[in-house]
Amino acid sequence: MAERRQYEELARQLSAIGAVKRGLARILPPECPTGSAAVLTLLDRHGPMRMSRLAELLSVDMSVTSRHVAHVAQYGWIDRSPDPCDRRSRILRLTADGRAKLAELSETYVRALAGCLADWSDEEVDQFNAYLARLRDGFDDFRSAPARPTHQPDTAATPT
Template sequence: MSKPAVVPFETTLLVRDACLCLHVQRAARALARRFDDALRPVGLTHGQFSLMMSLNRPVPPRKGDIASLLAMDHSTLTANLKPLERRGLIESEVDPEDRRGRLLRLTADGMAVLARAVPVWERAHAATEALLADGDAGRLRSDLVALSESESDKINHR
C-alpha cells in the first residue's frame, strides 16, 4: 500500500501569500462588489456597465469584437446581452457585411441609463484609485493589461 501524497501546510501558506492568481481573483471580486453596489441605483451591475460602455461607439460593433474586447466567449456574451435586450437598453441587428454576424448598439433608453451611470462610475472609480497604497493606478492598469494581453495572445493563436 502506497503512502498518500501530502502537500505541506507551509505550501498552503506560500500559495495564500504569494499566488498572483489568488490575489487578482480576490481583488476582482472586491472590485465587482464595490462597483455593483455603486451602480445598483441606476439598475446596472459592473458587468452590464462595461458591456454597455463597450457599445458606446459611433459605429455599431460586431458581436465578436465585443466578445474579444471583454475576454468573453460568445455564449457568455449572449447570456450577458439578454437581460439588457429584454430591458430595451441594447439591440442587435444582422451585420450587412456578413449576414451570419450581429451588430450591437445601445438604444435611446440604453444611452440614457449609461449617461446616468457614468458619474456614478466616476465617483466609485476615483474612490477606488484612492485606496491604492502608492497611488499608482496607471502602473497597476499597465501590469493588468500586460497580463491579459499575454493570455489573449495565447487564446487567439490556438
C-alpha cells in the same frame, strides 16, 4: 527584478481587488448587473460590433454574451440590426438610452471611487492608474505571446 515575496504579496493584493470589484458591483442598479454594464462599456469604447467580437472582448462564451445582450436589448440600451455583410448576423449598437444609462453608471462609479479614495492625492490616483494600465498591458502582451514550453528536465546527460 522584484523578489519572489514581492510577487506573492502582489498576488494577495490582486486577489483582494475582487472584493473591491464586488463592492462596486453592489452599487449598480438592479436592472443593470455587471455583465450588462460591461456590454454597454465595450460598445461605447469600441463602437458597433458583432456578438462574436463582443464575446471575445468579454472573454466569455457566446451563450453568456447572448444572455447579456438580450438583457440590455430588453431595456432598449442597445440596438441589434442585421449585418449588411451577413444577414444572419447582427450588429450591436449602443442607443441614446444606452448612453444615458452608461453615463449614470459612470457617475455612480466615480462617486464611489472618489469617496473611497478621498484621502489620496491627485498624484497617487494618477500613479495608481498608470500602474494598473501597465499591469493590464503586461497581461495583454503575455496573452498574445506564443505558448511557452513547460520546463522539462534535461535527460540528455542522463546515462541510459
